[in-house]
Amino acid sequence: MSLLNRAVNIRRGRGIALGGGPSTRDVDQLLSTVENIYHIRDLDTLLERILYEARRFVRADAGTLYLEAKGQLFFSYVQNDTLFVNETAEQRHVFASQSLPVDKASLAGYVAVSGEPILVDDVYDIRSNVTFSFNPAFDQQASYRTQSMLIVPLLTGTKATLGVLQLINAQSSSGEVIPFSGQDRLYIMQYAQHAANAIERAKLNREMVLRMVELSELRDPYETGQHAKRVATLSTELFSAWAEKRCLPTSLIRATREALMPAAMLHDVGKVAVSDVILKKSSFLTSDEQTLMRLHTVYGARLFKNLDSHWDRVAREVVLNHHERWDGQGYPGDIPEIQAEPVRFGIGKQGEDIPVTARIVTMADVFDALMSKRAYKEAWQESEVYHYVRVQSGKQFDPELVELFLGMQPVIRSIQERFSY
Numbered sequence: 001m002s003l004l005n006r007a008v009n010i011r012r013g014r015g016i017a018l019g020g021g022p023s024t025r026d027v028d029q030l031l032s033t034v035e036n037i038y039h040i041r042d043l044d045t046l047l048e049r050i051l052y053e054a055r056r057f058v059r060a061d062a063g064t065l066y067l068e069a070k071g072q073l074f075f076s077y078v079q080n081d082t083l084f085v086n087e088t089a090e091q092r093h094v095f096a097s098q099s100l101p102v103d104k105a106s107l108a109g110y111v112a113v114s115g116e117p118i119l120v121d122d123v124y125d126i127r128s129n130v131t132f133s134f135n136p137a138f139d140q141q142a143s144y145r146t147q148s149m150l151i152v153p154l155l156t157g158t159k160a161t162l163g164v165l166q167l168i169n170a171q172s173s174s175g176e177v178i179p180f181s182g183q184d185r186l187y188i189m190q191y192a193q194h195a196a197n198a199i200e201r202a203k204l205n206r207e208m209v210l211r212m213v214e215l216s217e218l219r220d221p222y223e224t225g226q227h228a229k230r231v232a233t234l235s236t237e238l239f240s241a242w243a244e245k246r247c248l249p250t251s252l253i254r255a256t257r258e259a260l261m262p263a264a265m266l267h268d269v270g271k272v273a274v275s276d277v278i279l280k281k282s283s284f285l286t287s288d289e290q291t292l293m294r295l296h297t298v299y300g301a302r303l304f305k306n307l308d309s310h311w312d313r314v315a316r317e318v319v320l321n322h323h324e325r326w327d328g329q330g331y332p333g334d335i336p337e338i339q340a341e342p343v344r345f346g347i348g349k350q351g352e353d354i355p356v357t358a359r360i361v362t363m364a365d366v367f368d369a370l371m372s373k374r375a376y377k378e379a380w381q382e383s384e385v386y387h388y389v390r391v392q393s394g395k396q397f398d399p400e401l402v403e404l405f406l407g408m409q410p411v412i413r414s415i416q417e418r419f420s421y
Contacts, residue, residue, distance in 0.1 A: 030187065033057065034194040041311070042258040043202040044236075050195045051077045054165060057191070058150065058184040061169040061177070066108055067199075068163050072099040073108055076163070083142055104131040107151055108164045115159065117152040117189055121179040150180040152188050154196040162196050209262045216271050227368055229419045232264035234364035235357075237411055241404045242356065256357070259314040264361045266315060267322045270300025294331045297323055298343050314357055321358035322365060324349045325396045351398075359398045363389065363405055366396070371416070 033053050040046040051065040062080035066073035075098045104110045110132040111118055120126065123134035123146050139146050148170050154162040167188065170180045213228045236257045243253045271279060274296050278289050285293060301320035304312040320338065324330035328350030335346055367389060373379045380388075386406065393402040405412075 029057065030190060033191065037195060037198050040198070040258060041202060041205050042261045043199070043206045044233075044261060045254065045258040046198055046202045047076050050198070051079055051165070054167060054188060054191060054195075055079060058167060058180060058188060059171045060150070060167040060180075061171055062144075062146075063168055064108070064164075064166045066100070066112075066164040066166065068102060068112060068161050071102050073102055073112055073164060074099045080144070080168075083144060102161075105133070107132050107134060107149065108166055111151045111153050111164050112161050115153050115155060115161065117150070117185055119151075119180055119182075119185050120149045122147050123149055145177075147177045148179045150184055150188060152185075152192045154192055154199065156196055156200055162199055165192055165195070205262075209265050212269055213265055216269055218272075226419050227372065228265040228267075230368045230415060231267065231361065231364045232261045233415045233419065234368065234412065235264040235360050236260050237408065237415070238360050238364060238401065238405055239357070241408060242360070242401060245404065255310065256314070259311045260318070260357055260360075262311065263315040263318040263357065264364065266300070267318055267361050267365060268296065268300070269303065270296035270298065270319060273299040294323070294345070295343060297321070297332050298335065298338050301338050317355040318358050318361050321349065321354050322361045324354045324358060324362070326351060326354070326359070326398050327395050330354075330396075354398075356398075359401060363397050363401055367405075367412075 037046060037049055037053065040049055047065050047067075051063050054060070055063045061082055063078075064075055065077045067076045068074075100106050100109055102109055102112045104113050107118055107120070107123075110116075110130075118132075120134075124136070126132075126134060134146070136146075138144065146168055148168070150167045150170070152165050154165055156162055165188065167180070169177045170184065172178050210225055210228070213225055217224055239257060239260055240253060243256070274293060278285065278293050281289070297320050301316045304316040304319065306312040307316070320332070320335075323332070325348060328348040330348045331345055332343070333346030333348045335343070367385060370380045370385045370388060371382070386409070389397065389402055389405060393399045
């Protein structure tokens with residue numbers, strides 16, 4: 001029996017269909033959605049949006065976007081409108097360290113291995129002769145009822161598997177769970193091809209940022225990729241909390257999060273221009289050495305020259321100002337022209353004269369540095385670090401941000417687990 005005939009017979013009688021093809025449904029909406037995701041350059045922002053737009057189009061209650069790495073499918077994003085009525089930052093990270101093997105035992109694993117989509121009417125009624133099965137553990141833990149599923153591969157132009165897009169519980173206009181349709185499958189297959197192209201490009205952007213971080217790491221052993229990821233993710237979540245409190249438009253929050261992620265990763269990129277003698281010194285720096293070290297803020301900011309680019313503007317303000325203090329005792333202060341030589345530090349910026357993006361990265365950077373072991377110190381206990389943050393409210397840190405930061409400790413722990421030390 002051919003695959004096509006087998007797929008049709010199984011769907012009619014037993015609740016599973018395999019296959020795919022070109023979609024002719026809602027072409028304008030497809031093109032609009034694809035255009036929207038192509039404008040997103042940050043990887044995390046893109047993955048979240050890809051899953052959201054796919055769910056929105058086929059009325060899926062929930063979904064998971066997996067990325068493949070080292071023979072595993074990692075839960076990059078999980079969304080569920082029933083369980084996560086008001087999605088929290090913690091929910092964006094809690095599943096990220098979990099994974100499935102890339103094999104034919106699970107539904108998502110089968111799709112990753114075979115490159116074929118799967119459409120299931122009821123995952124608890126899979127009676128066909130197939131290798132995969134549904135694992136009900138999540139349903140049991142969360143008191144959820146998974147029923148219909150549509151799972152498609154994310155394939156590169158050379159048919160390599162980037163990951164898997166899994167949609168759960170299609171809904172009617174009245175909110176009743178129904179099977180996904182054949183048209184849903186056709187649309188999502190077309191959408192997944194464009195999504196995979198966008199992911200490839202965003203991954204390249206992320207890799208270029210991380211390579212710049214690695215250059216810094218060659219000079220400064222404490223400027224690691226994991227530190228950069230933690231600082232960046234903490235920063236974007238703290239910004240979201242701040243922006244939502246101030247009722248900023250969703251479009252502005254998304255755009256700033258997208259630019260803030262790479263900017264925060266590169267906050268110390270200017271250290272590539274600082275001597276190894278200073279960067280790797282295990283004892284306290286002299287006054288002259290401190291001055292040379294502080295120049296990394298200016299050296300780094302000079303890299304971001306295209307001020308017509310939102311990414312460059314955010315990166316410059318973060319890199320230049322992430323050592324300023326709320327009380328005005330930070331550096332490098334007001335510098336009329338950062339390209340001028342010699343560099344002359346000005347009076348420290350104070351309060352809201354410091355860009356909020358830089359104030360946020362300051363807190364995330366200091367927090368993660370205190371939580372981490374260094375040659376000159378042991379890692380602090382978590383309670384000690386939070387006490388320090390509290391004491392520095394109105395001194396080193398913005399009091400409003402301190403209040404928000406102390407209120408998101410479960411989020412912070414999830415991020416620490418995701419990018420473990």
